[in-house]
Amino acid sequence: MHIILSLLLLSSACARASDYHEQLNLRPLHPSLLLASFNFQSNTSLASFEQQNFRYFPRSLGQILQHANTRELHLRFSLGRWDAESWGARPWGGAREGGTGVELWAWVEAGSDEEAEGRWLTLTNALSGLFCASLNFIDSTRTTRPVMSFEPAGDHKNATLTDLHLLHGTLPREVVCTENLTPFLKLLPCKGKAGISSLLDGHKLFDASWQSMSIDVKPSCEEGSEDCQLQITQTIDMVLDIQRSKRPRDNPIPRPVADHDLKCDTSKPYHSHDTCFPLDASGQEEDWSLAHIFGHSLKGTCPLADDGVDPVCINVPHARHVYASEGAHEHKDESGYRRCFSLAPDGEFEMVLPQQEISEKAPLEQPLLYAERSFIGYGQESGGVQAILTNPSGTESVEFVYMETLPWFMKLYLHTLKAKINGLDEDIIKEMYYRPALDRKRGTQLEVRIIIPANSTVVLTYDFEKAILRYTEYPPDANRGFDVAPAIITIGDVSIRTTSLLLPLPTPDFSMPYNVIILTSTVMALSFGFIFNLLVRRFVGIDEAEKWDVRAVRLKVLAAAKTFASRFGKREKVEKKE
Amino acid sequence: MKLLNLLRLPAVLASLLAPVAVTAEHTSNWAVLVSTSRFWFNYRHLANVLSLYRTVKRLGIPDSQIILMLPDDMACNPRNAFPGTVYSNADRAVDLYGDNIEVDYRGYEVTVENFIRLLTDRVGEEMPMSKRLLTDDRSNILVYMTGHGGNEFLKFQDAEEISAFDLADAFEQMWEKKRYHELLFMIDTCQANTMYSKFYSPNIIATGSSEIDQSSYSHHADNDVGVAVIDRYTYYNLDFLETHVREPSSKQTLADLFDSYDESKIHSQPGVRWDLFPGGERGGRERLVMDFFGNVQNVEVDSVGNATEFKEDLLALGKKIAEIRERAEAQEAAKKNLSTPEPPLAGNHKMRKIRAAKVQADERSWGKTAVGVWALAGCSLVWWFGSHLESAA
Numbered sequence: 026m027h028i029i030l031s032l033l034l035l036s037s038a039c040a041r042a043s044d045y046h047e048q049l050n051l052r053p054l055h056p057s058l059l060l061a062s063f064n065f066q067s068n069t070s071l072a073s074f075e076q077q078n079f080r081y082f083p084r085s086l087g088q089i090l091q092h093a094n095t096r097e098l099h100l101r102f103s104l105g106r107w108d109a110e111s112w113g114a115r116p117w118g119g120a121r122e123g124g125t126g127v128e129l130w131a132w133v134e135a136g137s138d139e140e141a142e143g144r145w146l147t148l149t150n151a152l153s154g155l156f157c158a159s160l161n162f163i164d165s166t167r168t169t170r171p172v173m174s175f176e177p178a179g180d181h182k183n184a185t186l187t188d189l190h191l192l193h194g195t196l197p198r199e200v201v202c203t204e205n206l207t208p209f210l211k212l213l214p215c216k217g218k219a220g221i222s223s224l225l226d227g228h229k230l231f232d233a234s235w236q237s238m239s240i241d242v243k244p245s246c247e248e249g250s251e252d253c254q255l256q257i258t259q260t261i262d263m264v265l266d267i268q269r270s271k272r273p274r275d276n277p278i279p280r281p282v283a284d285h286d287l288k289c290d291t292s293k294p295y296h297s298h299d300t301c302f303p304l305d306a307s308g309q310e311e312d313w314s315l316a317h318i319f320g321h322s323l324k325g326t327c328p329l330a331d332d333g334v335d336p337v338c339i340n341v342p343h344a345r346h347v348y349a350s351e352g353a354h355e356h357k358d359e360s361g362y363r364r365c366f367s368l369a370p371d372g373e374f375e376m377v378l379p380q381q382e383i384s385e386k387a388p389l390e391q392p393l394l395y396a397e398r399s400f401i402g403y404g405q406e407s408g409g410v411q412a413i414l415t416n417p418s419g420t421e422s423v424e425f426v427y428m429e430t431l432p433w434f435m436k437l438y439l440h441t442l443k444a445k446i447n448g449l450d451e452d453i454i455k456e457m458y459y460r461p462a463l464d465r466k467r468g469t470q471l472e473v474r475i476i477i478p479a480n481s482t483v484v485l486t487y488d489f490e491k492a493i494l495r496y497t498e499y500p501p502d503a504n505r506g507f508d509v510a511p512a513i514i515t516i517g518d519v520s521i522r523t524t525s526l527l528l529p530l531p532t533p534d535f536s537m538p539y540n541v542i543i544l545t546s547t548v549m550a551l552s553f554g555f556i557f558n559l560l561v562r563r564f565v566g567i568d569e570a571e572k573w574d575v576r577a578v579r580l581k582v583l584a585a586a587k588t589f590a591s592r593f594g595k596r597e598k599v600e601k602k603e
Numbered sequence: 604m605k606l607l608n609l610l611r612l613p614a615v616l617a618s619l620l621a622p623v624a625v626t627a628e629h630t631s632n633w634a635v636l637v638s639t640s641r642f643w644f645n646y647r648h649l650a651n652v653l654s655l656y657r658t659v660k661r662l663g664i665p666d667s668q669i670i671l672m673l674p675d676d677m678a679c680n681p682r683n684a685f686p687g688t689v690y691s692n693a694d695r696a697v698d699l700y701g702d703n704i705e706v707d708y709r710g711y712e713v714t715v716e717n718f719i720r721l722l723t724d725r726v727g728e729e730m731p732m733s734k735r736l737l738t739d740d741r742s743n744i745l746v747y748m749t750g751h752g753g754n755e756f757l758k759f760q761d762a763e764e765i766s767a768f769d770l771a772d773a774f775e776q777m778w779e780k781k782r783y784h785e786l787l788f789m790i791d792t793c794q795a796n797t798m799y800s801k802f803y804s805p806n807i808i809a810t811g812s813s814e815i816d817q818s819s820y821s822h823h824a825d826n827d828v829g830v831a832v833i834d835r836y837t838y839y840n841l842d843f844l845e846t847h848v849r850e851p852s853s854k855q856t857l858a859d860l861f862d863s864y865d866e867s868k869i870h871s872q873p874g875v876r877w878d879l880f881p882g883g884e885r886g887g888r889e890r891l892v893m894d895f896f897g898n899v900q901n902v903e904v905d906s907v908g909n910a911t912e913f914k915e916d917l918l919a920l921g922k923k924i925a926e927i928r929e930r931a932e933a934q935e936a937a938k939k940n941l942s943t944p945e946p947p948l949a950g951n952h953k954m955r956k957i958r959a960a961k962v963q964a965d966e967r968s969w970g971k972t973a974v975g976v977w978a979l980a981g982c983s984l985v986w987w988f989g990s991h992l993e994s995a996a
């Protein structure tokens with residue numbers, strides 16, 4: 026991963042006024058999975074951007090950014106769960122990935138908070154139109170202003186830095202589908218027609234075990250010079266199941282394998298024509314090709330891309346056989362686990378990896394922290410959240426910021442926030458920022474800075490209370506539960522997101538039988554009450570009724586005073602007798 | 604001279620008649636395609652809408668003029684065995700979701716309020732162009748709706764419903780605001796024909812799948828998808844559009860489309876309402892299918908009389924632009940002169956940003972505890988004294 030980053034840095038250092046490059050990085054993961062990382066990056070000079078002279082920068086997005094005075098933008102569409110325990114560290118250090126659903130954060134230039142909010146509203150609505158996503162649902166209840174978790178990635182002038190407002194919003198419920206990929210591809214200079222973007226196909230991308238699309242726009246300036254550039258980076262990362270990808274598209278449903286296709290371990294003593302022990306295939310590397318995985322092979326190079334960067338790279342040991350189509354040149358890395366291909370400008374590019382018995386595997390990068398989060402507690406009224414954070418390193422302690430954004434109907438009790446380290450209460454919370462929720466106006470925002478010593482586990486817990494919503498506030502599928510945005514863990518440049526949570530709220534029964542029962546019961550209760558009153562109560566004229574006015578009250582008070590006085594008198598008498 | 608004038612007469616008459624001929628035509632086509640059902644078992648309603656979407660796109664209406672409302676996600680639904688696809692036929696020949704699709708309203712955004720706001724264009728200024736129906740009095744609109752309905756109502760997402768009266772009023776408002784030229788309303792739901800019975804605005808042709816007290820049925824199911832994939836009425840509409848309206852130059856009329864409905868195949872009685880249309884049934888039957896399902900094909904080219912006139916116009920325009928620019932510059936300069944004495948504000952104001960509060964341990968907590976203890980002790984002392992008095996009494 027560092028190699029790509031350094032490559033990108035190298036190429037951006039010698040960037041021209043506007044340039045574009047793209048790279049696909051493939052990394053097999055265990056077992057029989059493949060991580061495909063697409064990276065598209067283009068630069069344009071800030072001066073020409075301000076004159077609306079877009080070259081590789083997408084005009085549709087550029088005009089939105091100008092209209093909403095947005096200086097830096099990060100937009101994420103993600104689906105699935107990254108299995109850190111078997112897949113290792115996240116691609117790009119988690120920096121190009123968002124929580125489940127849609128996540129957006131931006132630095133908006135504005136003179137006041139109200140102005141910033143107005144521009145944020147413009148931005149989210151415009152982006153919702155551009156990306157066919159319900160980004161307009163990021164309203165004040167879903168918007169936060171993180172203090173510690175996010176730092177501007179771009180180089181902003183000091184003068185404007187004070188006027189920049191960071192706004193962050195998430196939509197954990199939002200689905201990500203082809204209609205989001207379509208506009209994403211339209212932003213690319215080659216529009217998904219040529220180059221590595223021609224491999225992107227919704228049918229494969231949305232079949233992935235985990236996938237993330239990201240768009241980052243930031244200004245980058247060379248040190249000490251006024252020459253600034255606006256950089257747009259688009260990435261798509263996906264983890265594809267090789268066996269699943271190889272199924273025919275018109276018949277993707279797994280069906281029982283025919284007898285003669287079964288791979289049996291013939292060394293077993295009980296092996297016979299009707300008994301089969303599956304052959305252990307863990308030592309074997311699966312065979313696959315680009316056409317298998319992505320549905321078709323790569324359609325030439327993007328003619329707008331720079332020649333300096335090899336468009337396709339794969340992280341496998343050098344001992345693994347990789348056959349590429351004619352015209353492509355292989356460049357092997359010194360590390361022994363990476364090779365890149367430069368392609369012929371025209372013609373299709375295909376890469377085939379045959380089945381091979383190989384014990385050597387490309388090493389996995391260990392993540393800095395394992396994080397998981399779940400609900401604890403029971404009942405309709407309250408509950409709790411538990412986050413388990415493990416530092417796997419044997420030597421290094423990890424300092425991180427844990428950020429939680431909760432919807433307003435999940436009322437956090439801050440005094441119940443506890444951090445236990447290896448089961449012991451210890452003061453490991455270094456700093457904490459909190460903004461409480463207001464009903465229907467804003468959500469809770471909590472940021473905690475924690476240090477975990479080497480080889481230990483921190484369990485962070487807190488309790489909350491569930492609010493009862495108004496009838497019209499329930500979504501059409503209220504019984505499904507309410508999605509709670511993932512927690513964001515920031516360790517310097519690395520970030521980790523937990524999965525989102527599904528919170529069941531006390532939900533009225535919207536069904537017809539329930540409403541019929543309620544209505545009938547009401548009618549019965551009313552008629553019963555009426556008849557009961559008629560039977561039990563005595564009805565008298567108003568003049569016969571017991572009076573309840575000032576005089577009556579006075580009389581009552583007097584009577585009470587008299588009895589009190591008589592009791593007092595009796596006591597005295599008793600005392601006298603003694 | 605007189606002869607010349609006489610010769611000119613036909614030309615003058617023609618120019619007088621020309622606008623009349625033009626008003627009978629539309630200059631743009633829009634489609635509003637709405638599915639109103641959530642949940643996986645309503646797969647067929649999304650497939651209905653998406654097959655209509657593919658058809659109008661095939662016949663030339665661009666994505667920017669199609670408003671597509673999908674209340675649930677079927678293509679990327681975890682229950683879908685075919686990720687990223689929606690099929691409207693068990694043969695699975697055409698993937699309706701495809702590679703290029705733009706959904707304008709999706710998920711919880713598909714509500715009665717948003718639908719009526721879309722039709723009447725009563726939206727906030729932050730609403731992006733792609734989610735607005737930017738029609739005018741020369742636009743033909745196809746409104747297609749499908750979902751679960753009943754007598755004079757159509758349910759949205761199983762949570763709310765739109766009534767036939769709401770819809771009729773929305774269309775009337777559109778007519779008053781000159782938001783359509785002609786409108787074809789098509790609906791596939793149970794008791795569909797009741798939905799258009801309350802319309803009262805002109806230039807509307809309406810058609811529905813079933814009479815009052817009649818259900819609208821699904822056509823067939825796909826066993827691998829696991830649910831019904833299309834409704835009967837939509838299926839036979841599509842069948843006609845696929846087999847008879849093959850290219851944008853098609854001259855098929857609405858009469859051909861409506862006459863193709865076969866009640867024995869649809870299993871319900873489709874209805875058509877002509878009385879709001881100028882010329883009634885006879886006028887409506889002559890309308891081309893392409894007037895609503897396709898985009899305008901004929902391009903009007905203003906014949907350029909002579910090149911010199913055109914150049915003169917251009918020159919005059921250029922002069923005017925220069926004049927306006929000069930004036931604007933002069934104004935700006937004047938403004939600058941005025942504003943110079945004011946002191947620059949920038950950098951002077953202090954920004955107060957909304958921030959989360961830092962949570963800190965209270966250092967004076969002991970003092971506060973002591974005060975609390977004293978207050979409590981005082982209260983209990985008073986109570987004890989009171990009770991002592993009472994017992995003494």
